[in-house]
Structure formats: structure tokens, C-alpha cells
Amino acid sequence: MDYPLRQGMLWAGIYRIDEFLGMGSYGQTYRCSDLRDGSTVLLKRAKPSKRATGRRLLKRENDLLRQLAHPQMPRWLDWSKHRRETALVMEYIEGLNVEQAILLQERTYTQLESLRMLQDLLPPLEHLHHAGYVHRDVRIPNVILSGEEIYLIDLGLACRIGEANPDGQERDREAAPSGFADSWGAVKHRMRQPEEASDLYGLGHFFLFLMYAGYIPEEGQTELSWEEELALDPMVKSFVKGLLESRWRSAAECRQQLEKTIHHYSSGNNK
Structure with missing residues (x-):
């Protein structure tokens, strides 16, 4: 069919x-x-x-x-x-999405490059939120790199902020995206909530995908949490935790903290 x-x-x-x-x-x-x-x-x-x-x-x-x-x-x-x-x-936006860049071109990203990518994604998210909607699917396949520009695409799961039961009675049986494994159910549930913080939560996982693109575990290493596996600057780690813990209720609040984090990191204060 x-x-x-x-x-x-x-x-x-x-x-x-x-x-x-x-x-x-x-x-x-x-x-x-x-x-x-x-x-x-x-x-x-x-x-x-x-x-x-x-x-x-x-x-x-x-x-x-x-x-x-x-x-x-x-x-x-x-x-x-x-x-x-x-x-x-x-x-039609010409370019590769971030998932293709990672999997097909084997692109890797530094902490600063990843932070700046989040910074570039906040304006379209703020625009969407100001219109009264939440994206609910901020993931690497839905971000396109076109030259020096970055685009947020696919509003197929977007809904009004606060909308009750936005997906109706349909049960979404989509397979877990690469990298989520058994945790995808809980991640998806959080990303699908009709509130602005859901998109910020999605940005947190987006950042982790960029970081894991260049991560090579030691042979025989037991799987650990991202906080233990990734060698992140303490302020960067705190910012990412803030995204995943819904520390900021709006994209504007998040942007202010992100600007501070980028200034700290790019000024040479990172360890």
C-alpha cells in the first residue's frame, strides 16, 4: 500500500x-x-x-x-x-541532513561546533514557539546542512502548545532511530509532550548525537552513561544536563544560557 x-x-x-x-x-x-x-x-x-x-x-x-x-x-x-x-x-532545501553527514560522510563535531549548531537551531524554534506551536521531533534527520546554512524541517509531528492528545488514538510504532536502542520509548515520550521544553530536550539529544559521532569506546569497555563516556567541558556538560532536565521553559531562556556557555568555551576557559 x-x-x-x-x-x-x-x-x-x-x-x-x-x-x-x-x-x-x-x-x-x-x-x-x-x-x-x-x-x-x-x-x-x-x-x-x-x-x-x-x-x-x-x-x-x-x-x-x-x-x-x-x-x-x-x-x-x-x-x-x-x-x-x-x-x-x-x-526544496538542497543539502544533507545531519544524520547523512554523520553516517555517509563520517562527519564528526567538536564541542564548540556542536554548541554553535544548537545556537543556529534556536531561532527557527523560537519562531515556531512564538506562533504557538512545538516541533516535537528535533532530531538529526530533521536538520539540513546547506552550505553555510542550517535548516529545521519536517513539521509532521508539530502541534499546538498545550494541545490535548495531539496524536489522537494512533499508536506510533516507529522503529527506534539509530543510537537510541531500548531507551527510545522514554525519549520519544518526553520529546512528544506539547510544550516548548520538549524541543529543548530534543536539542540535548541532538547535541549528544553530534558528540557520539566522534566517540570511539575502548575495546571491551562496559557501556556507561554519556556523562562518563564523553569528555565534556564542565560548563558544557551542565548546559546539556539542563536541556535534558527541562531547566529552561523557553527557547529564549535557553539561548541566553547557551550564549554564556559558548563565550566561556570559546574564550579559552575550557579545560
Whole structure:
């Protein structure tokens, strides 16, 4: 039922399917050409197997994206009908997501590079929060690196702050992302709460993924906590713990502390 659309197919007589990009819990994404002007766009359709839930979440993402206007988030372009289906069409961001950079290009990141990446992600999160929404899925596949720019994508799980039961009755059986193993259930539960602190919690795990990209355990070493395995500067470690412990209730509060942490670290006070 969820077999991808074939390459070359025309959606609504306007968008030519050029490449199947991937499939998430509720949707499929495609790189397409807009035959009216030759531009490249991203088309997202609901997974047919998700039926009403997939269609509802896609419409919610469409309505949200239309309200937003931030240079680090894709622009809404169209809500397109094709036969009995509808699709969200948005700006296509050229580049690799952070997961691809780590796994395919074997990129590693220093503490300062990772802190600055968090700093770059806070503006689009603040914009989203000010609009009254929370992302709920701040993870390495949803951050794209495009030259010197960084983008936050995929609002498929975003919901209103404080929204009751945002996922309806659907039970999300998505497999654990690489690196989470048995802990993914608890992490996902915390990331999915409809509050701003959930996105800051996601940033904490995002930072740890960047750090573990360059971590090589000693042979035979017993698995330890991230605090024991990663040799982080004490102030950096304290900041990351603050993200994971919901020490700050807003992105603005978090940004202030992050700026202090970056200043401390980059000024040579780190050990």
C-alpha cells in the first residue's frame, strides 16, 4: 500500500516525480519539478496505510507551514489535489541532513561546533514557539546542512502548545532511530509532550548525537552513561544536563544560557 510513486509520474499534471526521498511514520517525501517554471520542490503525501490519521496530520502540517515565515524553515508553496489524494508542496532545501553527514560522510563535531549548531537551531524554534506551536521531533534527520546554512524541517509531528492528545488514538510504532536502542520509548515520550521544553530536550539529544559521532569506546569497555563516556567541558556538560532536565521553559531562556556557555568555551576557559 505504501509503495512509492514511480519516477516520472505527474502529480496533478503539474509536479513531475523526480526522486523518492524517504518515508517517515506518517508520510512520504519526493523531490519534484514544477513544470510551470522548472523549479525544484518537495512534495509530501500521507502514507496510504495511515489512512485518516495520515491525512489529518498532513493537513495540520500544511496549515501550520502556511502560517510560518522563517529563512531557516521551508516555505509553503501549495496544497495540491491529485485524484483522491492531497499533498503538501514546499520549498526544496538542497543539502544533507545531519544524520547523512554523520553516517555517509563520517562527519564528526567538536564541542564548540556542536554548541554553535544548537545556537543556529534556536531561532527557527523560537519562531515556531512564538506562533504557538512545538516541533516535537528535533532530531538529526530533521536538520539540513546547506552550505553555510542550517535548516529545521519536517513539521509532521508539530502541534499546538498545550494541545490535548495531539496524536489522537494512533499508536506510533516507529522503529527506534539509530543510537537510541531500548531507551527510545522514554525519549520519544518526553520529546512528544506539547510544550516548548520538549524541543529543548530534543536539542540535548541532538547535541549528544553530534558528540557520539566522534566517540570511539575502548575495546571491551562496559557501556556507561554519556556523562562518563564523553569528555565534556564542565560548563558544557551542565548546559546539556539542563536541556535534558527541562531547566529552561523557553527557547529564549535557553539561548541566553547557551550564549554564556559558548563565550566561556570559546574564550579559552575550557579545560
